[in-house]
Amino acid sequence: MPKLEVCLSPALLHLNNFADSIVVIIDVFRATSTIAAVIDNGANCIIPVDDVEKCKQLGQQIPNSITAGERNGKIIEGLDHGNSPTEYPKDYIANKTLVLTTTNGTRLLHQAKDCKQIITGSFLNLKATCDYLQQQNENVLLACSSWKDRFNIEDTIYAGAIIEQIGHAFDMNDDSARASLQLWRGAKNDLNNFIKNTSHYIRLSQYNLQEDMHYCCEINKHDVLVKYIDGKLIKG
Amino acid sequence: MPKLEVCLSPALLHLNNFADSIVVIIDVFRATSTIAAVIDNGANCIIPVDDVEKCKQLGQQIPNSITAGERNGKIIEGLDHGNSPTEYPKDYIANKTLVLTTTNGTRLLHQAKDCKQIITGSFLNLKATCDYLQQQNENVLLACSSWKDRFNIEDTIYAGAIIEQIGHAFDMNDDSARASLQLWRGAKNDLNNFIKNTSHYIRLSQYNLQEDMHYCCEINKHDVLVKYIDGKLIKG
Numbered sequence: 001m002p003k004l005e006v007c008l009s010p011a012l013l014h015l016n017n018f019a020d021s022i023v024v025i026i027d028v029f030r031a032t033s034t035i036a037a038v039i040d041n042g043a044n045c046i047i048p049v050d051d052v053e054k055c056k057q058l059g060q061q062i063p064n065s066i067t068a069g070e071r072n073g074k075i076i077e078g079l080d081h082g083n084s085p086t087e088y089p090k091d092y093i094a095n096k097t098l099v100l101t102t103t104n105g106t107r108l109l110h111q112a113k114d115c116k117q118i119i120t121g122s123f124l125n126l127k128a129t130c131d132y133l134q135q136q137n138e139n140v141l142l143a144c145s146s147w148k149d150r151f152n153i154e155d156t157i158y159a160g161a162i163i164e165q166i167g168h169a170f171d172m173n174d175d176s177a178r179a180s181l182q183l184w185r186g187a188k189n190d191l192n193n194f195i196k197n198t199s200h201y202i203r204l205s206q207y208n209l210q211e212d213m214h215y216c217c218e219i220n221k222h223d224v225l226v227k228y229i230d231g232k233l234i235k236g
Numbered sequence: 237m238p239k240l241e242v243c244l245s246p247a248l249l250h251l252n253n254f255a256d257s258i259v260v261i262i263d264v265f266r267a268t269s270t271i272a273a274v275i276d277n278g279a280n281c282i283i284p285v286d287d288v289e290k291c292k293q294l295g296q297q298i299p300n301s302i303t304a305g306e307r308n309g310k311i312i313e314g315l316d317h318g319n320s321p322t323e324y325p326k327d328y329i330a331n332k333t334l335v336l337t338t339t340n341g342t343r344l345l346h347q348a349k350d351c352k353q354i355i356t357g358s359f360l361n362l363k364a365t366c367d368y369l370q371q372q373n374e375n376v377l378l379a380c381s382s383w384k385d386r387f388n389i390e391d392t393i394y395a396g397a398i399i400e401q402i403g404h405a406f407d408m409n410d411d412s413a414r415a416s417l418q419l420w421r422g423a424k425n426d427l428n429n430f431i432k433n434t435s436h437y438i439r440l441s442q443y444n445l446q447e448d449m450h451y452c453c454e455i456n457k458h459d460v461l462v463k464y465i466d467g468k469l470i471k472g
Contacts, residue, residue: 008387011247015386150251151244153411175389175435179419186418199411 004140004170006159006177010108011149018141023112024121024129024162025228027145028154029200030083030209031105032226033122033216037085039235040125040222042094046233048106052076055101062097069101073207076101084212085124104145109228112143118228119236123158123191123217128225130165132236140170142180153183153198154216160184161219191217240376240406242395242413246344247385254377259348260357260365260398261464263381264390265436266319266445267341268462269358269452273321275471276361276458278330282469284342288312291337298333305337309443312337320448321360340381345464348379354464355472359394359427359453364461366401368472376406378416389419389434390452396420397455427453 005021007013026032035046047062049055052069056078059067068081075082083102100106105120112118116138121129133140142162144155160180163172167181187194192214195201201213215221225236241257243249262268271282283298285291288305292314295303304317311318319338336342341356348354352374357365369376378398380391396416399408403417423430428450431437437449451457461472 008244009248011251012245012385012387015247015384148251149248151248151412151415153415156415173435173438176387178433178435179387179389179392179415182422183415183418186422197414199409202409 001171002137002139004142004163004167004172004177005174006180007141007143008151008156008176009144009146009149010104010111013111013143016141018112018115021115021139021141022117022119022133022136023115023141023143024119024133025105025108025112025143025145026121026155026158027102027105028122028158028216029204029213030085030216031102031145032120033124034083034085035120035226035233036122036125036222036224038088038093038098039226039233040224041088041090043088044095044097046098046100047231048109048233049099049101050106050110052079052101055079055099058099062099064095065097065099067099073204073209085215086212104147108143108145115141120226120228120233121158121162123161123219124222125220125224125226126161127220128223130162132225133162134166134169147200152200154195154200156180157184157187161188237407238373238375240378240399240403240408240413241410242378242380242416244380244387244392244412245382245385246340246347249347249379252377254348254351257351257375257377258353258355258369258372259351259377259379260355261341261344261348261379261381262357262391262394263338263341264358264394264452265440265449266321266452267338267381268356269360270319270321271356271462271469272358272361272458272460274324274329274334275462275469276460277324277326280331280333282334282336283467284345284469285335285337286342286346288315288337291315291335294335298335300331301333301335303335309440309445321451322448340383344379344381351377356462356464356469357394357398359397359455360458361456361460361462362397363456364459366398368461369398370402370405383436388436390431390436392416393420393423397424
């Protein structure tokens with residue numbers, strides 16, 4: 001039976017042996033939610049970068065591309081768009097390439113690059129993510145992006161939501177996984193209220209991003225699997 | 237209002253600014269439980285050390301002292317005792333000095349040494365710990381020892397138990413604290429069964445230490461405050 005583990009912060013990733021695992025990058029507010037929306041809405045691919053200048057350069061080099069990134073709730077100067085999952089409807093993003101700079105999620109992508117396969121997960125594409133993981137019969141590491149290495153609740157309960165669906169098919173002697181599942185079970189019946197008492201919600205509410213965060217909690221709204229292959233996030 | 241935060245692993249301690257905080261070191265299975273029992277049963281003090289040789293040396297130098305430490309559930313060769321809270325009844329330990337080597341707890345003591353005050357906490361001395369923290373009107377950091385930096389549930393729910401009692405008196409915008417409280421609330425009504433499904437319980441059961449762990453869950457059995465002052469754990 002393959003094993004399933006949860007990593008609660010990028011600062012703890014070195015404790016997990018993930019060389020032979022599928023790693024699910026989780027950044028519910030909002031990178032991996034936006035990624036699910038953009039891919040489901042028909043973008044060719046997303047190129048995640050950790051550096052604003054690189055984002056601008058790629059935006060100039062790649063035909064039909066859009067640059068995106070935020071700091072403190074505002075579009076970064078010189079980029080086209082922000083990090084909201086609602087900014088990219090089908091008629092705008094279809095067949096385009098999004099060059100996206102994010103803080104926490106992109107770092108984890110690089111940290112986990114030597115694993116078997118990277119996918120990204122969010123409530124928006126929960127089912128597609130679970131279905132894929134269950135079919136592979138491989139070890140799984142659910143990697144929470146957190147915020148500047150600090151544990152956060154929304155990524156953790158999403159890990160718990162995955163475990164609730166597919167945990168039975170895995171060996172799971174991992175306290176982080178147990179805690180994630182228990183936290184999810186306490187949250188799921190009133191998710192939209194539950195998230196209001198989280199540090200990320202409180203922080204992002206300063207920038208009036210409440211609607212974004214409730215959108216990020218719409219389970220299975222974007223039924224798409226997202227894989228990270230050769231530096232690009234693509235439809236799996 | 238002073239703030240209260242939880243640190244889920246020593247590997248995350250650098251994220252907390254604890255210079256002006258009281259830090260509560262938590263190692264429920266079993267270091268800080270044993271510490272509470274030993275101090276409550278009348279030991280002069282406990283000297284925590286991270287090194288077995290240093291433990292032996294101090295044991296030879298200090299009159300009326302006992303050396304203690306375990307690795308993998310067995311007393312370390314050359315030391316007198318193990319790391320069980322039941323090994324130190326009053327008629328044995330009263331007025332003695334215990335030189336104790338532990339893996340996780342001792343490391344945290346050293347990591348947190350530049351804070352305002354260190355105390356140690358466990359279910360055995362929950363009330364004494366809470367009463368003290370509530371009286372001080374200082375910032376508090378609840379620091380889980382974890383196991384080799386890996387998140388563990390028993391330390392986390394103990395942090396939640398503290399928060400349930402005194403959280404109302406603190407500013408607490410911290411997801412680790414919120415999660416700790418939620419996990420504790422899911423555990424507290426059947427603590428002895430709850431702990432059976434944790435990685436530490438499963439690991440230590442290999443060494444037949446189940447009774448120890450259930451002892452560690454006896455709330456307020458040793459109603460004593462433990463402070464760390466000048467390298468010694470003493471009755472506060």
